[in-house]
Amino acid sequence: MSTADIEPDAASAPPASMKSGGRRFGDALFNALSVGSGLLIFVTLAAVAIFLTLESLPAIIASREFSGSADFSLIEYSLPLVFGTVLASAIALVIAIPISLGIALFISHFAPRRLASALGYMIDLLAAVPSVVYGLWGGVWLVPKLEPLYVFLNTYFGWIPLFAGEPTAPMRNLASASVVLAVMVLPIITAVSREVFLQTPRLQEEAALALGATRWETIRTVVLPFGRGGVVAASMLGLGRALGETMAVLMILAPGATFSLHILEVGRHNSIAANIASKQAEASGVDMSLLIFTGLVLFVLTFVINAIARWIVARSGPKS
């Protein structure tokens, strides 16, 4: 994807209308602006990281790991939260990615054109619904609807650790939180994937069809490989939102601090962001610092997960 080799060199004659001074200035300005923006990202992130570290320093120093005497342990406090956050986001993505791809493909390749643009519009709207409303809706509408499903899974598939345990109504458990998270990230993943699928070169698609490929074969051999990078990017955006989502989880999940795999049980899990939001109101001093430390952990977690995702993408499959 290198454009370096085709950059216009100074030798090529500019059009008569173009003054070479404006040209040099324009290029220099653009170069400076874009490099500057890139650097700004570095500075901003560094600032956030430094800020988080500085603010969480009191908790780190006061913790048992560091001081050897304090009554709280950073690891004991943070690990269940990390576990809950990752579990909830993972389940949410497992639910959301296939469905989003389905919707995106439906809009881009299956639905009649008018319906498709109406749907695309609706999906964009949903991305804007504030998370408080997702929480409100999830708690009032969704949770009771999911109850029979949970009872069913628990009764017949209780031998799978995920569905084991004793669910009690109202089902303010990790599964409900994950479903709401999935609904929240659906519009984001769908909107980006749809846009990418629509950009598939028409000629390639028609070539595949002309060779007698079925619609699915066309999608599998042309559209999906072309949109791969975009889908991964969309999923990472969704993951980012799921990991950091605060209000919806806060309003749906009855929290607990265990490493339980029983996602149907109430009061077993919590997520970092929801925990911060829930405790920050009454926290001050070292308690606040401890919460900011968990924020730092979330920050690092995103770092690690992104690194792993990039590594996976780089390893598998051809570069588009």
Next chain:
Amino acid sequence: MSTPTTVRTEPSVHRPRDERRLPWYHLVFTGIAGLLVAIAVLAIVGALSVTSAILLGFVLHLLFGWGYSLLREGPRWATDRLMTLLVIGAFAISMFPLLSLLWSVISRGLTRVIAARPTTFAFWTEDMSGIIGGADAGGVFHAIVGTLLITLWASIISIPVGLFTAIFLVEYANVGWKRTLGRGVTFLVDVMTGIPSIVAGLFGLAVFIAFMPDQSVRMGIMGAVALSLLMIPTVVRNSEEMLRLVPMDLREAAYALGVPKWLTIVKVVLRTAIAGLTTGITLAIARVIGETAPLLLTVGMVTSVNWNMFDGRMATLPTFINQQYRNGNANCMSDTVTNPINQEVYACAVSTNIDRAWAAAFTLIVIVMVLNIIARMISHYFSPKLSR
């Protein structure tokens, strides 16, 4: 876009007889069969309900349709059928929650917005000054102004930075140290997407408080900075994807004509990608316009309009929704509540806070809808007229 359905030229491979296509209504038959079997099975088990019948019916339909197609049309078309059904199924499943969500917001919100308290649509033109207890009155004009201003400023900060970063990544970060920087930036942008919104709020607060003599300072611009921290990565990610999709031929053609690089970017690359870019930016705006946590920490809450981004607290729709939800059920000791400021008398309603929360959510969706339409008009007006 529509896929040409006329292309049905079968390749002359083995067993062409099995690869003939069946008309679509065969799918309806398999669908009905699936549903009937599902109802029968559920009736025997004793768990018959509309939802369970539809769910099991769909699964059975997948199975029947695929099996039937496998027998009559061959494995390739059977897979096609299966995937078509799955895609439509994914779509249908997702429509349930999404439609119900939209319906909840619209039905509950619209009712309150058009309710004549004191006049229809007064909810959009009045603020909350003097509205206490269970008073069934008040509006969100102040919050609308706050949301629009803060989002505007967040966009003013984020869009140029985000767009230029994307341009840097796609057009400049190809060789040497820029390549290394580009890789770093790409990674950091990914990390940035994961900044929890509440941390962005804490950061926005800390940055300003560090340089202010007055520690209690809360103002709109702080919220805009916090929001742009969340908005920039979305803008970069979306725009980068869209810029990369611009065919290299177009750039090469421009360069061949001697067009300078910056002009190529502005006139060719950005214009070609404008539809995608507007979608991306609209999405980024939509992503932050409903953010609650950062604004809670940085802009505070007031009950009347504040137009100044650099002085005083501001109300915004998300924080307003949050506040109203948290207020919960109102307390009605008598049937009426008097506004202490203008002495108007309102009816008292226990559910008034929740009603206002839904109506404000509806308002937010309307705003996004309008922004969306504007974005579409922009992209329609500027995008090159291609065949698509």
Next chain:
Amino acid sequence: MNVRKNKLVSLAALGLVGGLALSACGGGSDNGGTDGASDGGGAAGGYAELSGNLAGSGASSMQNAQTAWTESFMGLTQAEGGDLTVTYDPTGSGTGREQFLSGQVQFAGTDAALDEEELTKSAEVCNDSQAFDLPVYISPIAVVFNLEGVDSLNLTPEVIAGIFAGDITKWNDPAIAESNPDAELPDLDIVPVHRSDDSGTTENFTEYLSETAPDAWTHGPVETWPIDGGQSGDGTSGLISTVEGGNGTIGYADASQAGNLGTAAIQVGDEFVEYSADAAAKAVDVSPREEGREENDIVVELDRTTEEAGVYPIVLVSYLALCGSYADSAQGEAVKAYASYMISEEGQATAAEAAGSAPISEELRTEAQAAIDGITVG
């Protein structure tokens, strides 16, 4: 800001005459511009020269009351030509105290009074004087439940403690049936619901349990719910919606938000008392003052084990933290006027109407007003 001496006098008088003066002098706005030449009865004129910004933050428990107070107070000042903005951020008690002690806000609302260390520290921001607390918001905490076919319950402290500690698990437990001979109690699991966030409500509730039923509730008074897991909700509204969402659920919440849920009558002495504003206010009146505090620092040590008739002992008292002295005279005057308004009969009635709180007694008001009058300015 030029504040004249006689203005102070009139402000002091304002508080003493209380709400009566306020309501009687609705038409007294023309006094405002004069040199306060009017007598005590014209106190309302004092609002005319209030201006600037007043910021408070703290306990979310008194948010509804604070909204009502700020709006009404700004209404009163505007009516007389004053130009004052009062805001209150429900950031939580701890943050509120912290912001108050670092000078970010001029007053704080808090569920727990300032402790000794905080009082010492307050000299830095309080113009070398000490801060003090005033009880301004008394709210009954209701034990709410959602049980099909049962609208009211009588519960003893031991039973409540047993339920929330997880020792009583069925609704038809003999311990519950004993005090509810008329109710048809189903053979259903009890689902106790607690607050998942740290809150003053939890602290007051657990304090009540640990003092009235120390054997059944062994976790002591705590701000964070001590038992891991179980059903919970974030904030009062979250808790209420969790209780509403299940059958056989029971929780504790600000009485004003109980909505349609059933509320339990609590055993006090030999009788069962339903929550009410009067019964809650009485709980504060029968309780002694916390010892070792300054004269103006009014902090109540709630007597949860009282056996007096008609007292509802599960109450939450929120305090207003103020400075003993304000360097900025405009701000100081505004704080004094606002605090006087909050404790005035009218202010308390406004809060009762908007937030369902219990008005403070006349006796308490007089003492609190004296403390406010003691604030020096400039």
